[in-house]
Structures are given as C-alpha cells and as structure tokens.
Amino acid sequence: MTDTRYLALGDVVADELFPDVDLALRRGRHIDREDNLWYTFLIDAQALLEAFYRRFGCELTHPADGYFYLLPTGDKLGRRHLSVPEMLVGQALTLLYLDPATLQSGGVIKRADALSHLAAVMGSDALTRAFNPKRKRVDERVAQETVRGKFAEALRRLAALGFVDLLDADALRLRPGLLRFAEPVRGRGSPAEALERLVARGELVLGDGGLELDEDGEERDDEASDEAEAEPAAPPPVPFELPSEVLSEFDDFGENAPLPEAYPEPEPYPEPYPEPEPEEET
C-alpha cells in the first residue's frame, strides 16, 4: 500500500511511471484497473498525489467504480467540457456498459451496435437534429453522414480520454470510466439535485459543452479546438513599457516642428509597380 511503497512525494515523482501518468491525467485521461501499472501506481501514491494536485487547483478523483481522473477546480490547469456528440455517445456507451447482454462479450461491442443503440434510445430524428443543430434544412443523406462522422469523432475523443478502447476498425471495449456519465442518475435523489451537486463540485456544467463549431457552422479543426480549449488560464499580462532612455527620445513629441524648407515636387504619375527582383545568381 501507499505507506510502504512511497514515503514522500519525491519518491512518487522519481518513479518512472510518474511522467506518463501525470501527463495522461492532465490531458483528461481516465485511468482504471485495465491500465494495470498506472492504476496500481495511482493507488499506491494516491494520498501523496492528492495533495500534490490540489496545489495545481485540481482534485485527483477516485470513485468507487475503480478509476482515477483529474478534476480541475481552479484556473491553474486547463479544462474543457465535453461536446454534445461526446456527451450523447458517452451516455449511449454507458447504457451498453450497464447492459448485461454486453457481459457475454466481455464488454466488447461493435461500433455499429453503439450507433444503432444511440439511435434507438434517442430516436433517429432527434439524433440527427442533435448532431446537426445549426442546419435548418438538411439533406437526409448529408445529415446521416454528418451523424456518422461526428459519432466516429466522438468515439475517437472518448478513447483518448480513457472511456473506451478502440480495438480495431469495427470493435471497441467499454471501460469503467464510462460510469461518470451516469453520475447524475446514480443517487436516490432527483437528477436535478444530483446535477446541482455535481455542478457545485465542478464535475460538470449545465448547458451544452459546445458543439465546437466555428463561425461557418462547421466543426472546428480538432487540433485548433484542442489548443484553444487546452490553453490554461494565464495571469493577466503585464502592460508593455518602453525603457526610459527610449522614451526620452520622444520628449518633444507634439511640439511645433519647423516646416521643411521646400516640399519635394509631387510626382506626376504614381510609380508603376516594380517588377519582381530576379534572384541573384549564386
């Protein structure tokens, strides 16, 4: 256990697993028992790492379902909220995770099954509208293609966050981290109360996490959105000031300056555009 393996934070940081685990957590990865070494490392170092991450304004969370994740509660570490497609796909996958029928295959399902399950629960029209929110008139074929594209993209992102494993082009394995999507409905109280409690804890926000759409209504470039969202809240920049010796050069700024003796003759015609300078021969 923790007390015997790591005596101080220095021991944890010195562990060769620390950099990878730390980076993964900071990028939103959910680490569960299937990440054998990482999970064991986190279990062993949990007490020390909780205090460590608290200094960065985030909580190392370890629900009873057996997974770890980092929850930013302050502004020091970047945070983002899952987009609408990610939320919808995540909840559909959670439903499948909870379904006893999935046990038969050890939590491995087909992508097509996941999409058809989502469509069956939400209804095809509602799903299409949810994935094409800004388009009033859409060709059915185009809209369905968009749904498939966004579904695949959401799966890819959820896989990067440790909610699922993409096994091959067709299959994926569901992971315990998915139970986070069921948090609002797990307690005995009303979902609204649970949502309020989770909002207060910073676990989620009410409203859309964003469709990640740009001004043209199209989905934003992944890298661009990642970078934009991943930017940590920085302190306000210090105003730029020129050095005093430079400023002294402009002491007479605004005073009447003597006119030049003669204005140059204006050129009768504007200069034609210069021809491009040919390359120097080397």
Added chain:
Amino acid sequence: MTAPAKDPQIVLAALARSHPVLELGTLDLCFIAALHLHADGAGLSAFDEEKLSEVFEQVCGLVEPRADNLKRRATHAIQRLRDQKLLARVDGAGILRPGEFALTRLAAAIIESYLEDESLTRENLTQLTRSLRLSLAEILTRASAAQAEDDWRSGVEAPLRVSVSDLVSGIERRQRSLDLEQQAFQVQIAKLLESDWFGAVDQCLELLESTSRTLTELNEILLRDAHELSSVLQDIQEITVTAQAEGAEAAVERVMEQVDRIRAWGAARQRAWSEYYQYVHRYLCDVVRLDPSRALIQRLREQLTQHTKRPFALAIAAAGAPRLLREIEPFKDDKPKVSRPRAERERPPSDNDAIDQHAVVEELVQNALSREPSGLREVTQSVSAETPNELQFVTAGRVAQVVARLASTTRDRDRPWVSVHEGLVIEEWKIAKGGAHD
C-alpha cells in the same frame, strides 16, 4: 513412406466438384440421434428398413406429434439421409431382399458433437496425458532398438500416427468442447443477470469461480505434462534424425505440433478467461451490487433522451502539451536555386521615342491630300509606303481619322471594302476634289 501433404487448393477443388450439401432439420438430427442411441444401446451394427421406419415414427411422435402420413415421411427422411451420405446401405444384396442400413462416419461425427459433451476435465486430461506418456516411452524404446525399415514403420511411425495422434486429438476435441462450455457460461451469466439481476450475483460468481478453477488446473496439467511429452518427443526425433528415418521423423514433428497447440490453448484460454473474469467481477461489484433495484439503466436512458432539453457537459482536465522551444537550424539546401540571368530592365534611350507618330501621320496625310487623291485607299497607300510594317494597321486607323478631319469625304451606300495592299483592307471613302478643310 510418408504420405505427401495434401494441397488445400486441390482438396477444396475436389470437394467443390462433388457439390456436397448438408441440409438437416431438427427432425432429421433427432432421427440420426435416435439411430445412434439405438445402435449404442442394443449393440446393433445395422438397421433393417422396418426398424428404421419404427425409429422414425417414435422420433416423429416426440418432435412433431401432430404429423400424419408417417410411413411416407419415414421413406422421405431415409432417402434424404442416404442422399447426404449420412445413412449407407451395408448389406450389398441389392434388390434380392430388403436392405440393411448403418449410420456413416459423417453422421456419427455430427451427432457425437451434439450428444457427447465430454469436455476437458482434470480427470480425463490426466488420464489422457498419462496414456500419452506411456505410449511415447514405449515408442522411444522401440526407436532406440529399431534397425530395419520395417521396425521404424511398425514400431515408431504407425503408433505415432494412430495411437499417439488419436490421444492428442482426443485432448484437442475436449478442449473445443470446453470452449463451447465457456461460451455457454458467458451466455448463461448474461441471462441470469437479465432475469434475476441482484439475486443472480452469487450464482454468477460461482460459475466464474468454478470455470476459473478448472482452467487454472487444466493449464497447470498441460504446462507440466506437455513439457514432459515434448521432451520425450525430442528424444525420439533425435533418434529418427540420426537413423534418417524420414517417415518416423515427419510423424514425430506432427505430434510435436499437436502438443504445442494443446499447450498454447491452455495459456490462451486462461488469459482470455482471466480478462472476462475480471470484467464480470467488476460489473457485479460496480454495477449490480451498487444498483440492486436496477433503476440505473432506466434513469440513464431517460437522461439520454432528455439530454437535448436538459443538456449538461462533463468537465475534464485539458492541459496543453508542453511547448519546447528549439533552436532553429537554417535550412540547408544544396540544390541549385531556380533563377534567371539578371537582365537590364531599362531600355537604352532611342531617337524613335521622341518622334510623335501622330504628327508624322498627319503630315503624310496632308501631303497625300495635296495630290488630290480620289479616295481613302490612295491616301492610305501613300502613307503606308512610309510606315514600318508593324505599324501598318495602327497607321491605317490614324490615316482615316486625319482624313475625316482634314478632308470632305463621301461614302457610297454600299460602303465597298478595298485592298490597300496584301494583308490590309479598308472601307473606301471618296474624297471631294479640293475638299480639304481649311
């Protein structure tokens, strides 16, 4: 002699040419099973036609109790089985007397796979590996003493091909049965939870534990015994190689491959089952035990359907990737750059630039008009004679403009086009005599 390895393509082509088809309904399968059980129970090697019909009627009474016309149905069923080479006539008497029929090897194999659920157990695996060890030890002794080719064939090759190979095949067959059993367990666990949810937890755990225990035991036996078997087989192989007994060597290799396969099966199944075990265990602990009333799925389903009306979004950490500042290395490009020779863009001053072409044309036109030409063509011809070739067309226009300005011109209704010289045609104007303006 070693039988040459069969080329799969040739075998498949031959099989395809014979157009084999198997179409068996439940009634047919039950009929075959009944025949198999009758033969087994009564020690029968063949059935006469009457007995076949009798067995069919019994089966029909169980499977399709409302069926009528049983005699005719029995005749059709027997014919179907004969057509598919599942039932063969064995008496060879032709039309002399009613025939006797027996189930073929194909029918026996099919029905055994349904009826004999003998999967691998600790007991039968131990028994099989013990028999294997004894057989191989005996073969090793014979191989050490073998001198003549016949000794190799009858004492080593034949036992390896028949008895040892059959024993290993027996293990493989039971392994496949165990695979099926595991699949059935997985389905059973899912069904148990589906039907009883929280009440099924203990049963599921029991199934998981028993299967895990079985697999662990089998894997241990396989690892230990397969190692011993491989060791004896290697000894036999060394002797066969030294004695250059190719047939026996090939037989040993085949058995070695089989032994490797059964050993690999144990490790693979245990690994796969271990993953499944952990997954189900977690499911039982995290999902079933924490949600005994099974309300979570329903509530989550409602949450999903209402998501567009009451959306929310999970928060996750999203620290950007660290940016590493690097020194920029200048791009080294050894290839010659594409360039063109430097050219003087300013043209040298020329006298021509100072000449006003308009004035020149006007002067030439005035001169031509002074000679009282009859029309525009004559004027244009006289000016063109003084003009460089590249300016002929432009000059013709200027000439027309100057003539219109300096002289009185008239045009026919037809406006004829006339040739000034080769390559230049203009519309002809008539110039009035002394018609020049002031």
